[in-house]
Amino acid sequence: MAWTLRRPLHTLTTEDENQRAKDLWEGESLGGIAENNNPLPRPVIGLLLLTYFTAMAITFPLYGQRPTAAIYADYVALLNSEPVQEVINDTSLPYNERNDKAMAMIEDALAHFDSKYTFQREQHPISMDQLKIIAPQIVELQTAGVDLEEYIVVGPEVIKSNFFNIQPDGTVIAKQPWWDKGYTVACWWFIVFCLSVIIAVKRLPPFTWRPDHSIAH
Amino acid sequence: MAFREYKIGCWMFGIALSFSMTVTIFLPSIDISSMSSTKEALEKQLTYGWESGFNYYDPFLQGKDKPIKVILNKDPMTGEAIDETAAYVFPAGTHFPNGLTHDNILGDDVQKASVELGKIDQASEEAGAVFLVQTTEDDVPYIENATATRGWQVDAVLNAAEQKIYAGAGKTMFIREGCWWCHTLLPEQTQDWQTFGRPPLVGDFNGESPTTFGSDRKAPDLLHVGSRNSSREWMTMHFFNPRLVQPHSIMPRYDYLWGDKDANGNPIDLEAWDREYLEYAKGNRVYPPEVPEPAPDSEARKLIDFVLNLK
Amino acid sequence: MLKYLFAKEEDIPQGTAAVFFAVSSIAWFIIGTGLGSFNAAKLAFPDFFHGSYALQFGHMRQVHVHAVIFGWIAMAFAASMMYITPALGNTKLWSEKLGVWNCLLYNVGLCLALALLWSGVTSGREYSDHIWPIDLYIAFVMVLPWALNVWMTILNRRTQGIYTTNWFFGACMFMTVIVFLIGNLPEWFHLTGLNEAYMTWWFAHNILGLLITPVAAAITYYIVPKITGNPLYSHRVGHLHFWSIVVFYSTPAAHHLMSSPLPEWLKSFASVEGVLILVPAIAYVCNILLTMQGKWAMFVENIEIKFTITGVLLAIPLNMQGGFQQTRAINWYIHGTGWIVAHAHLALLGFSTFAEAAAVYYGLQVLLRRKLYSSSLANFHFWMLLIGFSLYWVSMTIAGLIQGAAKIYEVPYMDVVIGEHPYMVVRWLGGTMVFFGNIVWLYNMVMTARAGTPVPAGRQPAEVAYTR
Secondary structure (H helix, E strand, C coil), X not given: CCCCCCCCCXXXXXXXXXXXXXXXXXXXXXXXXXXXXXXXXXXHHHHHHHHHHHHHHHHCCCCCCXXXXXXXXXXXXXXXXXHHHXXXXXXXXXXXXXXXXXXXXXXXHHHCCCCCCXXXXXXXXXXXXXXXXXXXXXXXXXXXXXXXXXXXXXXXXXXXCCCCCECCCCCECCCCCCCCHHHHHHXXXXXXXXXXXXXXXXXXXXXXXXXXXXXXX | CCCCCHHHHXXXXXXXXXXXXXXXXXXXXXXXXXXXXXXXXXXXXXXXXXXXXXXXXXXXXXXCCCCEEEEXXXXXXXXXXXXXXXXXXXXXXXXXXXXXXXXXXXCHHXXXXXXXXXXXXXXXXXXXXXXXXXXXXXXXXXXXXXXXXCCCCHHHHHHHCCEEECHHHHHXXXXXXXXXHCXXXXXXXXXXXXXXXXXXXXXXXXXXXXXXXXXXXXXXXXXXXXXHCCXXXXXXXXXXXXXXXXXXXXXXXXXHHHCCEECCCCECCHHHHHHHHHHHHHCCCCCCCCCCCECCCCHXXXXXXXXXXXX | CHHHHCCCHHHCCCCHHHHHHHHHHHHHHHHHHHHHHHHHHHHHCCCXXXXXXXXXXXXXXXXXXXXXXXXXXXXXXXXXXXXXXXHHCCCCCCCHHHHHHHHHHHHHHHHXXXXXXXXXXXXXXXXXXXXXXXXXXXHHHXXXXXHHHHHHHHHCCCCCCCCHHHHHHHHHHHHHHHHHHHHXXXXXXXXXXXXXXXXXXXXXXXXXXXXXXXXXXXXXHHHXXXXXXXXXXXXXXXXXXXXXXXXXXXXXXXXXXXXXXXXXXXXXXXXXXXXXXXXXXXXXXXXXXXXXXXXXXXXHHCHHHHXXXXXXXXXXXXXHHHHHCCCHHHHHHHCCCHHHHXXXXXXXXXXXXXXXXXXXXXXXXXXXXXXXXXXXXXXHHHHXXXXXHHHHHXXXXXXXXXXXXXXXXXXXXXXXXXXXXXXXXXXXXXXXXXXXXXXXXXXXXXXXXXXXXXXXXXXXXXXXXXXX
């Protein structure tokens, strides 16, 4: 077996071996069934490549991400600021109006600052009631000095969500589902598969050769 | 591999399959096994015992070989009032969950605390034991063997119990009756928590078998159902005939789990009950017939305990 | 059957084991779909059979699943393997006697296994519901002798070559044994926690992906060239199909638990591999449909080709669903809903059932050397199956989309149950059609054995004209 670099897609077997394979192929009937030696049609090869790129693109976790506690940190800071607290404690207004007004103030204030969380905030809007419930937990975490991006907000709870991207020495590699060793393994898996199958089929007689089925059948 | 060269083909097949199993079984099992138990996992193990599916000690899934969860308001030794405490009673001969018998289930810190502070290595299945779930100052949950640390004996704890919860036997009923074909025990990580509560985290399952996540959800998730609805009356009616409380429910009736006698020792006549119910359903009666209260040792009671205990 | 149990090997006619497996499989298909129809009735009208406590839904559901998987699908596979494997090796089955015993003990074991599941004695793990003593019986009494017969027949072939179908038969039986023994590790060794949950789905994924899908495909690799008389379109595309099944189909087990707290890298890997199951699917469908070149009239005229090609065409939506529904982008919407139930029926009642029905139709005619009794009844069976399945699939897909929407818009669950009700009724109708179609099939096959036109030696059944 030798790879001819000038003709990389050509058969990998010697002429003698090819001749033996051809004789075998044409001279034997397997239960009355014969096999042709056609290649994959070109459009189907395109479809297979498209499948691979789609597989990588569609599985990548750009979708369905959960809200981290970090995106609400600014909400909490503003909630605990004096003007907002005044509105919330203003008993002259009904409860709902106070909430709405306070939330409007917070959102207005946030709109004036650039933040890397703007997109996620739009994805995961929060109500004043829920904010009030999670606020003390976020403050507590901030006091403890942890990275809020490792925590997610699940209903009324703020929960540590980073389990599998931490090295034994405590180094954090990633905080959300992102590129991980699963994708690395998947890339190698596909490459090794392609090489093996190409070598396997390249050892067959070239696909330009058509077996003559009239010999054994 | 040339045309019809099968030896190499077999080798390639073997190598591919071995690679596949290495990546999909061996590598994940290292990661999964390295996770420490959470407090939930400790509570679940102590509530459900060794195994809830078919096993040698309970081959017909009758709820045998199961611990009893009890709620204590007073110290069983001295009778002094204490804060409400959940204790897990393993009567003599009850098999311990894997976390108590294998060193690698609880996780390093939890295992260390459970042995050093909780003395779980002194518990024996032959003599029975009473366990508590505690937390160290560093927030590490651990199991305390109260029989060794406090001298709490099985009988004394059962006698002093404010409430006995047969959730362990109830999980066996949950599996045998196929509840998990429709009710999952897995709020999903992405969307479900708004309705069904916190999705389970990675350490929440250590030592539990089977986990009965369920896959085909035809009914609400039950992982936190006890927090959403803690009414024993509602559950009793719902299990007896779901249409009493949810007119459009498609759940089967579980009235046969009541057995022959109700809590007051009166015989239960299901056919008579059905006749009266039919009258009610036709509109000839204002109220449906009374749902009998399940006897303390009935399977219905155990199943209801299990469901209410899912907090 | 009984007279062959203690007969000498040379006194047992060739094909006996295949005939017994084929007839058993049709009987189990009737039982399994009958149970399915019954369960569906319960989901539409929960009090319909109230009072028969032995028929509780929670006890019956898994009996339906295992009756169709182990009874119908696996036994139809066994029947196909026991006549196709020797035919492709120009030889006879390694041991007809082993095959006959295998069939008897298979039926006995399955009755016992289903009776235990029915009474609630279960391991509590989906698809590996059987308790471990039954698992041992299945592995060593039901599957291993069957596998042995297939392997030994391939080894004792009288050709140098092994045709594509037989690669799949031999390899899939090997993978099935491995998956069965490893997938039940949680029961053998009492593994617990997430390991147990993951292994449950590793088993479920691989038993479906490494037994049912590829063997059904392998059957069509035989039926289509054999009946049309065309050579298989491409030997090398067969390679691509076979190797991508081994490499890609054996890996995505974790995609069944995308919403659980498994390691994220495992979900990522499983998800990419899950989309790549489209590689074998594309190679396979392309190979079979191109083999049909010039013979498309047979899709209408010939009942076996009609069944086979319908199955192959159903493999296209099956794999498109299977590839994409498990990605993070889509799974959150449809996970755990009726969509998945529809998908499972597309795989088992759609793709593989149609392929196997063709193999059983063809096999019984060849082995009994009798032309099919009635083409009208066979066509009736085909349309009952196809329309019944389509009603089922469409209604459950819609029900699944309702559930998915309700999940993200936080609709109270009761309203979902009310909204699904009409689709549950349609599902019941569809399932019942399949059930009645199968009864007609059994009648047709019994009449074929008794009153079918004899097929002359050396001729194909397809070459003999129908009389009815």
